[in-house]
Amino acid sequence: MLVTHLEASWDLCETDVILFGTALAVCRIIGAKVSTAGRATGQSSAIPAWRRRIEERIAKARALIGRLICFRSGNNRPRIVRTVRMAFAGTKVSLSQPDITQKLTERIDDLKQRIAAWGKRIRRHTERSTPFNQNHLFQSDQKRL
Structure with missing residues (x-):
């Protein structure tokens, strides 16, 4: 079957x-598992990198x-503990400190603020690009708008 299709193909x-x-x-x-991530396609993704x-x-x-919330609530599984250690890597925070729950809460709040900032960056771009794209579409093809 492959031979007939290859003979019938007319370009690379x-x-x-x-x-x-x-x-x-x-x-x-x-x-077998196949990764198609590296395969170049004819169209690029609509979402910017x-x-x-x-x-x-x-x-x-x-x-x-x-995982930090799980650890704070008392979950001491090795995977959770390893993740918490990695979260505090580079700081002088030990998991056996008496004020570890306060440090966990501060780290969680910090992460939540970062998430809010990243989300706001995406939202700002979306709010700006939607009217811009609509204006461009209105100028080029009013029927499609």
């Missing part, structure tokens, strides 16, 4: 698509807040 792009589809199908059949980075930072900070 089509051959590439056929070979990629075949490789993907084989990987699915044998159960800076926004994706900020959203990833927000997700990581929220996960860290969740």
Whole structure:
């Protein structure tokens, strides 16, 4: 089946698509994991790279807040403890200090403020770009608006 499709392909792009589809199908059949992140596609993502980075930072900070709250409530699982140690890496905070709950609360509040600032940056850009895009669309094609 592959031979007939390759013989019928008339340009390099089509051959590439056929070979990629075949490789993907084989990987699915044998159960191998495939990462398509590095594959160049014809269209770029609609979300800018800076926004994706900020959203990833927000997700990581929220996960860290969740683990810090778990530790503060008494969860002493090794994974939670390791994450809390990493959160306080570079500071002179020990988990055996008597005021560790206060330090945890301060760190959680700091992370929440950072999340709010990052979210505000995204929101500011969205609020500015929406009218800008609508004005541009109005000038170019009023029917589509």
